[in-house]
Amino acid sequence: MARGRFVSLEGPEGAGKSTHLARLAERLRAEGLTVRTTREPGGTKLGEAIRAILQHDAAGEPPTPTAELLLFLACRAQLMDEVIRPALDRGEWVLSDRFCDSTFAYQGYGRGMDLAELRALNRFATHAAKPDLTLLLDIPEAESRVRVAGRGAPDRFERERADFHRRVAEGFRDLARHSHRIVRIASTGTTEATAEAVWAAVRPLLQEGERP
Numbered sequence: 001m002a003r004g005r006f007v008s009l010e011g012p013e014g015a016g017k018s019t020h021l022a023r024l025a026e027r028l029r030a031e032g033l034t035v036r037t038t039r040e041p042g043g044t045k046l047g048e049a050i051r052a053i054l055q056h057d058a059a060g061e062p063p064t065p066t067a068e069l070l071l072f073l074a075c076r077a078q079l080m081d082e083v084i085r086p087a088l089d090r091g092e093w094v095l096s097d098r099f100c101d102s103t104f105a106y107q108g109y110g111r112g113m114d115l116a117e118l119r120a121l122n123r124f125a126t127h128a129a130k131p132d133l134t135l136l137l138d139i140p141e142a143e144s145r146v147r148v149a150g151r152g153a154p155d156r157f158e159r160e161r162a163d164f165h166r167r168v169a170e171g172f173r174d175l176a177r178h179s180h181r182i183v184r185i186a187s188t189g190t191t192e193a194t195a196e197a198v199w200a201a202v203r204p205l206l207q208e209g210e211r212p
Contacts, residue, residue: 003089004087004090004093005088005132005133005205006084006088006093006094006096006132007024007133007134008096008099008135009135009137010105010135010136010172011139011172012165012168013144013157013158014143014145014147014151015144016137016139017098017137020135021095021096022037023195023198024095025095028095028202035092035094036093036094037095037096038094038095038096038097039096039097039098040096040097040098040099041055041075041098043079043083044075044079044082046074046078047078050071050074051075054068054071054072054075055157056155065113069111069121072107073103073124073125076100076103080126080127084096084129099134100130100131101136101182103122104122104175105171105172105175106171108171109170109171109172109174110164110167131181132181133183135198136175136176136183136184136185137185138172138173138184138185138186139186140188141162141166
């Protein structure tokens with residue numbers, strides 16, 4: 001049995017990751033593939049409990065930057081062992097709304113943590129696994145703020161200052177410039193246009209799987 005494929009969707013707040021993950025999953029299933037979708041933080045019972053702390057202040061106090069990082073990594077380790085690796089071993093495709101590049105962008109570029117240390121910790125948490133392809137859905141910071149404002153009460157990260165979000169967005173773009181794994185897609189046009197760009201980026205992975 002061929003091993004499955006792992007695709008992550010990344011980007012700043014309001015970039016449309018959840019929308020395009022769902023559209024991509026539907027299109028892949030129409031091709032006859034078994035697709036597992038997940039998200040970070042979350043994706044497991046433990047991960048969803050951590051999500052409540054990280055996103056929605058469930059602990060009653062904000063985590064320190066170091067605690068924040070370790071909570072994300074704990075969530076990722078559980079997700080990798082419980083969901084992602086077993087699904088890939090079964091030949092399924094896994095689509096994740098955020099993965100390791102969010103750590104590099106938010107805790108690295110946003111919080112100012114050392115990228116080399118973050119990469120080493122991430123390798124430990126994931127057994128050195130990484131996505132086959134990462135789709136960076138990119139939007140200008142001003143549009144990100146408009147979209148987030150229309151979604152209701154902001155979560156802990158959405159409440160961060162504008163300069164934090166600017167560093168995060170620039171971090172994602174810098175990561176894309178230095179990695180062949182990351183494909184940057186403008187998410188400023190229509191939903192249909194962005195979905196077609198997503199499909200164009202994913203199609204080569206599908207075609208690779210068809211080779212004898």
